[in-house]
Amino acid sequence: MKSFSIIQKNFKLLIRSKASAFTVLIGPLLIILLVGLVFSGKASYELSVGYYAPEKNNLTQSFVDSLQESNFYVQEFSDEQSCVRKIEQDIIHTCIIFPEDFQVSDEESKELRFLVDYSRINLVYKVINAVSGILEAETAELSYSLTQVLLSRINLTLRDLNDDLVLIDGANPKINLLTLDLQKAKTNTESMNLEMRDISLTNIDSRLASLNETISEIQEKGLKLINDTEDLIEDLGDYENVTDIEEDFEDLRNATLELYNETPEKVERLQTAVKGISSSLSKLEEDLNKSKVLNKDTQAKLDSAKNNLASIQISFLDLKKAIEKSKKSLESIDVTSAETIVSPVNTKIEPVVSETSKLTFTFPFLLVLVIMFVALLLSSTLIMFEKNSKAVFRNIVTPTTDSLFVVTTFVTSFIVIVLQTIIILGLANFFMHIPLFKNALLTLLIILVTSTFFIILGMAIGYLFSTHEGAIMTSIVLGSVFLFLSNLVVPLESLSPFFAGIIKYNPYVLASELLRKSLLFTVSRAEAWTIILILFGASVIIFVLILVLHGIFGRKKIKEPAHVSEPEVAPRLALESKPTTRLALLKFVSNMTQAEFEENVNVKKNKIADVVEKKIGDTKLANKLRKTVSKKDIIKILVDDIKKHKEKPK
Amino acid sequence: MQRAPILRIQHLTKRFGKNTVLKGVSLDIHEGEIFGLVGASGSGKTTLLRNLIAYLAPEEGDVKFRYDYFIKTRGKSSKPLYASVFKQEKLAKNLFGFASQEPSFYKKLTVKENLQYFGSLYNLPKKALETNTKVLLVLMDLKHAENALAGELSGGMERRLDIACALIHDPEVLILDEPTSDLDPLLRDHIWSLVQKINKKGTTIILASHHLSEVETFCSRIAIIKNGRIIDVASPARLKTKYADSQEIKIQTYPGAYNNIAKAIKGPGSKVFDIKIKGSELIIYSDQPQIVIHELLHTLETMKEELIDIKVSRPGLDELFLKITGE
Numbered sequence: 001m002k003s004f005s006i007i008q009k010n011f012k013l014l015i016r017s018k019a020s021a022f023t024v025l026i027g028p029l030l031i032i033l034l035v036g037l038v039f040s041g042k043a044s045y046e047l048s049v050g051y052y053a054p055e056k057n058n059l060t061q062s063f064v065d066s067l068q069e070s071n072f073y074v075q076e077f078s079d080e081q082s083c084v085r086k087i088e089q090d091i092i093h094t095c096i097i098f099p100e101d102f103q104v105s106d107e108e109s110k111e112l113r114f115l116v117d118y119s120r121i122n123l124v125y126k127v128i129n130a131v132s133g134i135l136e137a138e139t140a141e142l143s144y145s146l147t148q149v150l151l152s153r154i155n156l157t158l159r160d161l162n163d164d165l166v167l168i169d170g171a172n173p174k175i176n177l178l179t180l181d182l183q184k185a186k187t188n189t190e191s192m193n194l195e196m197r198d199i200s201l202t203n204i205d206s207r208l209a210s211l212n213e214t215i216s217e218i219q220e221k222g223l224k225l226i227n228d229t230e231d232l233i234e235d236l237g238d239y240e241n242v243t244d245i246e247e248d249f250e251d252l253r254n255a256t257l258e259l260y261n262e263t264p265e266k267v268e269r270l271q272t273a274v275k276g277i278s279s280s281l282s283k284l285e286e287d288l289n290k291s292k293v294l295n296k297d298t299q300a301k302l303d304s305a306k307n308n309l310a311s312i313q314i315s316f317l318d319l320k321k322a323i324e325k326s327k328k329s330l331e332s333i334d335v336t337s338a339e340t341i342v343s344p345v346n347t348k349i350e351p352v353v354s355e356t357s358k359l360t361f362t363f364p365f366l367l368v369l370v371i372m373f374v375a376l377l378l379s380s381t382l383i384m385f386e387k388n389s390k391a392v393f394r395n396i397v398t399p400t401t402d403s404l405f406v407v408t409t410f411v412t413s414f415i416v417i418v419l420q421t422i423i424i425l426g427l428a429n430f431f432m433h434i435p436l437f438k439n440a441l442l443t444l445l446i447i448l449v450t451s452t453f454f455i456i457l458g459m460a461i462g463y464l465f466s467t468h469e470g471a472i473m474t475s476i477v478l479g480s481v482f483l484f485l486s487n488l489v490v491p492l493e494s495l496s497p498f499f500a501g502i503i504k505y506n507p508y509v510l511a512s513e514l515l516r517k518s519l520l521f522t523v524s525r526a527e528a529w530t531i532i533l534i535l536f537g538a539s540v541i542i543f544v545l546i547l548v549l550h551g552i553f554g555r556k557k558i559k560e561p562a563h564v565s566e567p568e569v570a571p572r573l574a575l576e577s578k579p580t581t582r583l584a585l586l587k588f589v590s591n592m593t594q595a596e597f598e599e600n601v602n603v604k605k606n607k608i609a610d611v612v613e614k615k616i617g618d619t620k621l622a623n624k625l626r627k628t629v630s631k632k633d634i635i636k637i638l639v640d641d642i643k644k645h646k647e648k649p650k
Numbered sequence: 651m652q653r654a655p656i657l658r659i660q661h662l663t664k665r666f667g668k669n670t671v672l673k674g675v676s677l678d679i680h681e682g683e684i685f686g687l688v689g690a691s692g693s694g695k696t697t698l699l700r701n702l703i704a705y706l707a708p709e710e711g712d713v714k715f716r717y718d719y720f721i722k723t724r725g726k727s728s729k730p731l732y733a734s735v736f737k738q739e740k741l742a743k744n745l746f747g748f749a750s751q752e753p754s755f756y757k758k759l760t761v762k763e764n765l766q767y768f769g770s771l772y773n774l775p776k777k778a779l780e781t782n783t784k785v786l787l788v789l790m791d792l793k794h795a796e797n798a799l800a801g802e803l804s805g806g807m808e809r810r811l812d813i814a815c816a817l818i819h820d821p822e823v824l825i826l827d828e829p830t831s832d833l834d835p836l837l838r839d840h841i842w843s844l845v846q847k848i849n850k851k852g853t854t855i856i857l858a859s860h861h862l863s864e865v866e867t868f869c870s871r872i873a874i875i876k877n878g879r880i881i882d883v884a885s886p887a888r889l890k891t892k893y894a895d896s897q898e899i900k901i902q903t904y905p906g907a908y909n910n911i912a913k914a915i916k917g918p919g920s921k922v923f924d925i926k927i928k929g930s931e932l933i934i935y936s937d938q939p940q941i942v943i944h945e946l947l948h949t950l951e952t953m954k955e956e957l958i959d960i961k962v963s964r965p966g967l968d969e970l971f972l973k974i975t976g977e
Binding site for chain 2: 001002004005006008009012013016017389390391392393394395396397398399400580581583584587588605607610614
């Protein structure tokens with residue numbers, strides 16, 4: 001009953017205090033709504049990129065196009081300085097300076113310069129990553145096309161080398177044949193007998209003379225034969241058939257005579273022919289001698305040609321080996337894809353969870369953030385409500401234990417935060433499709449323990465501080481410190497190991513990391529329970545400290561009466577008793593400060609008129625005074641009345 | 651025959667650091683009386699009252715209350731049983747209702763909600779709580795404002811609500827710390843009539859007040875406290891008899907050169923004991939007021955002071971208090 005009444009009272013106070021209700025109850029829902037809208041998109045940052053290109057060409061245009069295709073706002077500048085000025089004015093986020101004559105060539109490599117504002121510490125790295133990523137992609141594409149050309153050339157060369165090898169292989173047997181032919185030619189040349197036997201023409205002449213004498217002798221013997229035969233025939237005298245034989249012999253003798261007559265001419269002609277042959281033979285001999293010399297020369301040249309061929313054959317073999325080596329070398333290039341050469345290692349970032357919305361990943365941090373701030377602010381506010389309320393004295397003088405107030409404050413805060421969390425989770429699940437039921441029990445437990453911890457911490461702040469402002473400021477500062485030293489702002493891994501080791505026990509880090517893992521992955525029981533126990537243990541310790549501190553200092557929150565300088569009764573309090581005459585009242589009113597006057601005389605009341613009516617007994621004057629709330633008018637009325645009474649003294 | 655005290659304050663000493671605020675205070679408070687505690691600022695009135703309800707613990711001494719009220723022997727036992735408020739704090743808190751100088755309730759709750767909330771803290775059954783709330787709303791003339799937020803009430807209504815909150819559990823003893831401070835005469839009268847009504851219902855009332863004239867009127871007994879010590883405890887009449895050895899002449903003149911008048915009338919052989927200028931009045935103390943008034947009128951004529959008002963009376967508790975406390 002008591003607990004219920006106190007919690008009910010806490011809720012009424014919270015709801016009826018409009019500013020607190022808005023800040024603590026509505027504020028977090030608005031924050032989540034806004035953050036949801038902000039982070040729900042999957043688009044990259046809308047960055048403004050300026051660029052200055054002294055010479056515009058296809059290459060610069062391709063870079064600019066890439067940036068525009070990536071939804072960057074791209075603005076061209078006529079010079080570097082104006083681009084830099086726009087960065088300083090925060091109009092653009094980065095400036096890209098293209099070099100002069102920005103082209104791909106074998107000359108010195110071209111340098112693209114980024115100008116960024118490092119004072120935008122939270123943005124600069126995102127800008128660099130985003131823009132340089134796109135430019136690197138563009139550069140890689142360029143590199144890819146160049147490599148593609150290079151590779152196709154290598155392939156062509158390989159093909160040519162293969163053809164060359166075939167040709168070399170075909171040339172070798174031909175060289176062998178040629179060598180053989182040369183060998184044969186040489187053999188033939190060597191086997192040629194160009195020596196001329198000695199032909200004696202004198203002998204021929206003597207033989208021709210002998211032949212001529214023989215022929216003359218044959219002629220003479222023929223003629224003798226013929227004459228003997230004719231004598232024979234004539235001796236045979238009248239033999240009937242001797243006439244025919246005689247005719248035949250006559251013909252023979254005529255023929256022999258004709259032959260005999262022609263023979264010297266023919267022998268002469270023969271002699272002439274022999275003489276011609278003799279001169280031809282002389283010439284032939286001369287030629288043969290020349291041929292002999294040439295034959296020797298030819299043989300030498302054939303030898304040389306043969307040697308050269310052998311040498312060529314060796315060269316061909318060496319060439320073949322060299323070509324084969326080059327071929328092998330070219331063939332030994334394993335990576336033949338231009339894409340692979342340009343990007344030998346492909347980086348593919350794959351989410352370990354299917355969700356792609358940024359909010360899904362940010363949600364655990366935001367939820368714990370809301371729980372943290374609401375818990376700190378709400379619990380400290382509730383404590384300050386009590387501490388600063390005048391009603392706290394009455395609470396203390398009732399037979400209610402202090403611990404019950406502490407517990408009910410906790411329960412009130414806990415109910416508010418749990419309700420808020422349920423609403424947030426419901427909205428998140430319904431509108432943002434945040435997966436809540438993966439580890440539902442663990443998620444619930446984390447939320448409850450986190451809420452408990454921060455509520456108790458906020459209560460401790462409330463009890464430690466004497467003013468609402470102090471408690472609120474401390475809550476905000478503490479929450480901000482927790483937030484700042486967390487992964488949501490700066491990755492802990494980037495801090496020094498010493499600080500990172502301490503900061504990893506930041507309750508916000510513990511809770512948000514565990515909630516993130518719980519919502520997105522599967523958390524090991526050991527890890528989950530360790531963190532839960534740390535938070536719970538810390539909560540218990542702080543709670544005990546609160547009870548102890550509340551027991552020790554709880555009643556000090558009531559201002560003790562001033563023992564020496566209790567304020568005197570204010571003049572206005574004496575108004576009713578002190579001035580019992582018009583003159584005294586006039587003096588009293590004249591001595592009043594404006595604040596005192598306004599407290600006594602206003603649209604609701606007129607204590608001066610009351611005094612006049614009750615103490616002086618002048619109702620008419622009192623009614624006159626009631627018609628005004630001006631000090632000046634009241635003094636004037638009183639002065640006039642005093643003058644009037646002077647004229648007519650009682 | 652006087653009934654046994656409902657409350658016995660025994661040798662109470664309370665220190666705040668090196669400052670001893672109460673120095674061996676001993677008092678008995680009787681059932682059904684309106685007991686007034688009178689003292690200058692810082693004399694220890696509020697500290698004493700807060701010790702009674704165990705809000706502050708004394709360094710020495712004790713405060714005992716009628717324990718038999720809580721063990722159903724009231725009226726049956728011939729001998730009253732007492733228990734220390736510091737040892738039986740919970741029971742003692744049920745015995746007392748306390749209305750401090752500043753109203754102590756939630757301004758964001760309505761009148762009725764405040765009453766019901768504080769009633770619930772005394773573990774009152776729902777029916778009793780409803781009944782007490784209704785009775786108090788009527789008694790304190792707050793019925794018409796039961797659903798108004800406490801922060802929107804006027805000063806008098808706030809004070810009445812505060813007293814109502816102190817009475818919600820129907821305490822045996824109601825402690826009022828400066829109940830009429832900050833209130834106009836009408837409201838003060840209203841509060842005093844309420845105090846009397848409450849007292850008539852049988853509630854013992856202990857109050858501290860600056861308005862000594864009111865205390866004189868309404869309290870059956872008065873304790874005068876100075877520097878943490880009780881100087882005297884008696885009824886107002888008894889105190890007046892005991893300490894009043896002169897009468898006071900209060901005059902108001904125009905233009906009111908009171909310092910000159912005082913010098914003129916307090917010469918050698920004068921019957922004037924003392925002269926004080928208080929606000930717009932000149933107060934002259936004397937055991938022979940007729941002689942003094944005669945001299946005074948002569949002086950005023952000589953000084954061309956116009957007499958506006960003149961009163962002769964026995965000194966009030968204010969003056970007695972100053973005399974008793976030597977201030």
